[in-house]
Amino acid sequence: MTHPDTDAYLDELRTALELRDASDHQTADIIRQTRSHLIDTGEDPYEAFGDPRDYAKQYAPHSTPVRFWALIIGSVILATTGGWLLTNGIINLVGGNTVLWGLPPVVGIIVGSLLIVTWMAALVTVGVRHARQRRIRN
Amino acid sequence: MGDAAWPSEWLRGVLGPAVLSILSEREAYGYLIAQRLEQGGLGHVKGGTLYPLLARYESAGLLESSWQEGDGGPGRKFFTITEAGAAELSGLRERWAAFSHRAGALINPEEAMR
Numbered sequence: 001m002t003h004p005d006t007d008a009y010l011d012e013l014r015t016a017l018e019l020r021d022a023s024d025h026q027t028a029d030i031i032r033q034t035r036s037h038l039i040d041t042g043e044d045p046y047e048a049f050g051d052p053r054d055y056a057k058q059y060a061p062h063s064t065p066v067r068f069w070a071l072i073i074g075s076v077i078l079a080t081t082g083g084w085l086l087t088n089g090i091i092n093l094v095g096g097n098t099v100l101w102g103l104p105p106v107v108g109i110i111v112g113s114l115l116i117v118t119w120m121a122a123l124v125t126v127g128v129r130h131a132r133q134r135r136i137r138n
Numbered sequence: 139m140g141d142a143a144w145p146s147e148w149l150r151g152v153l154g155p156a157v158l159s160i161l162s163e164r165e166a167y168g169y170l171i172a173q174r175l176e177q178g179g180l181g182h183v184k185g186g187t188l189y190p191l192l193a194r195y196e197s198a199g200l201l202e203s204s205w206q207e208g209d210g211g212p213g214r215k216f217f218t219i220t221e222a223g224a225a226e227l228s229g230l231r232e233r234w235a236a237f238s239h240r241a242g243a244l245i246n247p248e249e250a251m252r
Contacts, residue, residue, distance in 0.1 A: 029215075032205070032215070033189060036167070036212045036213065036214055036215065037185045039211055039212065040169040043185070047184075048184050048186060049189075050184075
């Protein structure tokens, strides 16, 4: 006989793990193990495992500060390099010159464009992820 | 002395070696390990303490785990000790013997003199 708060607790725990960016596999494993224990013991989940947010923290500490700085540094590198290659490629295409290492200007345009597209895709991915986390929190 | 009397700081220090020792005898799942700890006189160890420890040991390569299906339930996650875990336990056992002897002599010198 499981405690009546078991399902509510597991829902809260799942949300807390998702907010901490635990992988789907890790989340499923922790939820299954917690449910298994609660079925075996019939314990009050809040007594046995504590606040679900604190419990989730023990498995998946936040990595937000690291991701934030990685995004900033990555943005600077991708946008600067991509913008320079693209601009340089266009200017040299018009002037009929070569870009770095004697490569044709069209290579600079393609590589520069790819870097800028990668940068924009990363920004969109982070934005979508952030919006999803905010939706889960609410 | 009742089981509930052990200070939590003591339990934190002894829990890891005790879990490895239990698993060195045979594979077990979380609730079974908790029962063995209680039977061994360490008191009731909450799931919120035990499972993160098991996860840390698994990440460190001291334990391995596998799910075994139950009858209609979520199944049980069984843990087994690895070679690295057995080596870690062997080292801990040796050091624990020396540590407990020295700590005992300091805390209770009259007892140690007998």
